[in-house]
Structures are given as structure tokens and as C-alpha cells.
Amino acid sequence: xxxxxxxxxxxxxxxxxxxxxxxxxxxxxxxxxxxxxxxxxxxxxxxxxxxxxxxxxxxxxxxxxxxxxxxxxxxxxxxxxxxxxxxxxxxxxxxxxxxxxxxxxxxxxxxxxxxxxxxxxxxxxxxxxxxxxxxxxxxxxxxxxxxxxxxxxxxxxxxxxxxxxxxxxxxxxxxxxxxxxxxxxxxxxxxxxxxxxxxxxxxxxxxxxxxxxxxxxxxxxxxxxxxxxxxxxxxxxxxxxxxxxxxxxxxxxxxxxxxxxxxxxxxxxxxxxxxxxxxxxxxxxxxxxxxxxxxxxxxxxxxxxxxxxxxxxx
Numbered sequence: 001x002x003x004x005x006x007x008x009x010x011x012x013x014x015x016x017x018x019x020x021x022x023x024x025x026x027x028x029x030x031x032x033x034x035x036x037x038x039x040x041x042x043x044x045x046x047x048x049x050x051x052x053x054x055x056x057x058x059x060x061x062x063x064x065x066x067x068x069x070x071x072x073x074x075x076x077x078x079x080x081x082x083x084x085x086x087x088x089x090x091x092x093x094x095x096x097x098x099x100x101x102x103x104x105x106x107x108x109x110x111x112x113x114x115x116x117x118x119x120x121x122x123x124x125x126x127x128x129x130x131x132x133x134x135x136x137x138x139x140x141x142x143x144x145x146x147x148x149x150x151x152x153x154x155x156x157x158x159x160x161x162x163x164x165x166x167x168x169x170x171x172x173x174x175x176x177x178x179x180x181x182x183x184x185x186x187x188x189x190x191x192x193x194x195x196x197x198x199x200x201x202x203x204x205x206x207x208x209x210x211x212x213x214x215x216x217x218x219x220x221x222x223x224x225x226x227x228x229x230x231x232x233x234x235x236x237x238x239x240x241x242x243x244x245x246x247x248x249x250x251x252x253x254x255x256x257x258x259x260x261x262x263x264x265x266x267x268x269x270x271x272x273x274x275x276x277x278x279x280x281x282x283x284x285x286x287x288x289x290x291x292x293x294x295x296x297x298x299x300x301x302x303x304x305x306x307x308x309x310x311x312x313x314x
């Protein structure tokens with residue numbers, strides 16, 4: 001049996017095709033399309049025509065891939081840009097009409113729950129270690145704080161990289177004033193809940209999932225580990241705090257075009273890496289985590305895990 005999961009994110013649409021044979025499960029195809037449906041309108045609660053068309057085109061492309069791989073079950077979800085814009089539901093309906101793919105628009109809580117499932121599937125959390133999962137999307141950022149089987153916090157905040165770029169329209173490169181503006185805003189959004197909860201339940205490890213953290217992993221590999229026996233695509237990849245700080249100091253003075261030339265940079269993420277670095281830096285400083293682990297599993301793997309566990313579509 002072949003199962004496809006499509007995650008329609010604000011920055012990227014992600015496709016995963018898995019084949020289940022008895023107890024054996026293999027990922028046989030994965031793809032990412034940089035759709036950027038939040039660009040140009042997410043703060044005004046609209047998916048602009050150019051982004052709208054990119055979304056439709058991406059799903060038409062995935063429709064052809066699904067036929068090629070003879071997929072039996074398709075599960076498609078969407079997140080912040082669909083649920084927080086006035087025409088997100090319209091886009092969902094047009095995609096259904098043109099491709100036959102029915103997208104479920106997730107709530108922020110559902111999104112965080114699936115990210116948690118995906119990360120735990122990959123990470124296999126150690127006993128008595130407190131983890132803080134952080135998933136930076138285009139429209140929202142999800143945080144899940146947990147130890148063992150107890151979840152202390154599971155929240156989605158309107159702090160996606162595309163959204164906060166649209167909101168503040170910072171200089172390129174970021175100025176000192178931009179940095180101050182963002183840190184004040186992060187404190188307004190996160191200080192009274194996330195930070196306070198982390199002070200009560202001190203996280204040991206920050207777990208980054210997908211998107212920004214995948215790019216950070218590649219940059220850290222080329223900068224610090226290229227000549228070591230390390231697999232740059234390994235499922236769980238440790239990033240030391242001093243390595244993150246070195247990347248922060250490298251990237252913040254650069255503009256988007258200059259960041260494009262950093263080895264390991266995902267080209268379409270170059271524009272957003274500056275504000276994402278700021279957000280992660282804020283979280284590290286406020287929560288006092290000592291280590292970062294990036295895991296390549298996130299929302300779409302969590303959706304697949306739930307499907308396999310329940311033997312039915314979500």
C-alpha cells in the first residue's frame with residue numbers, strides 16, 4: 001500500500017510518499033516546492049493572486065506525481081496561511097476541484113500535535129530529559145515543551161518567518177533598530193507564557209524541526225563537520241550552541257543575496273534566515289537550553305504516524 005502525505009505550508013508544499021508492506025515501511029519519494037503563499041499578503045489576511053496560482057500549480061504537479069507512483073491513500077493538510085486568510089478556504093476548494101485533492105485545514109493546536117508526533121517518532125526521547133520542540137513555519141511557529149509523557153506546553157504562535165517579515169518590513173541586512181524591534185515583539189508574544197513555562201520546566205534540549213532548522217543543519221555541517229565522519233542528512237543532527245552563535249554572527253550582517261552564497265543555504269530561505277536566527281536566538285537566551293538537535297521529521301511524518309497508528313485518514 002502506498003500512502004502520500006502533502007503538507008501545504010506557508011512557505012513550502014511538502015510531499016512524502018511511503019510504501020507499507022506488512023510491517024515494513026519505506027519512504028519512496030519526497031519533494032518540496034517553495035510556494036511562498038504568505039508572501040505579499042499574509043498580514044493583510046489574503047493570499048495574493050500570484051501566490052494563489054503558485055499553490056494551484058504546485059498541487060497540479062503533485063497530482064501527476066501521485067498518479068505516477070500509483071498512490072492508494074492521499075492525506076493533505078494545510079496550516080497558517082490557509083486558516084488565517086480570507087481566501088484560504090476558497091483556495092482549498094479550487095484545489096479540490098482541479099486536482100481532486102481534499103485539503104484539511106488544521107488548527108494551530110492540531111498542527112502542534114502532529115509536529116510533536118513526528119518529532120517523537122524520529123527522536124525517541126530519552127527518559128527524564130525535558131525537550132522544547134520549535135518548528136518555524138512561514139505563518140506560525142509551534143512550540144511543544146515536554147518530559148517523558150507529560151506535555152507542559154503545546155502552542156502555535158503567529159511568529160512565522162514570512163509573517164514577521166511582512167509585519168515589520170525590516171532593512172536588508174537587518175539594522176540594530178530592526179533587532180531591537182523584533183526582540184521587543186518576541187517578548188510581547190512569548191514572554192508571558194512560553195518563557196515563564198520554560199522557567200518552571202527548564203528545557204535541556206531545543207529540538208528544531210523542518211524548514212529553518214534543516215538549513216541550519218546543512219550550514220553547520222559545511223562550516224564545522226565537513227571533514228568528520230558525519231552524515232549531513234542524518235535524521236537527528238546535533239548543533240552546539242557555540243555553532244549556532246557562529247552562524248548567527250555570520251548571517252546577521254549579510255543581506256539576502258550574500259546569505260545565498262553561504263555553503264549549505266537553501267536558496268529560497270535566504271531572505272528569511274535573518275529573522276529566523278533572531279527568533280531562535282531569543283528562545284535560546286530566554287530558555288537557557290544547552291543544546292540544539294535538528295530532526296528531519298515534522299508535521300507530515302506526524303500525520304503519517306497517526307494514519308498508521310489508527311489505520312485511517314485523519
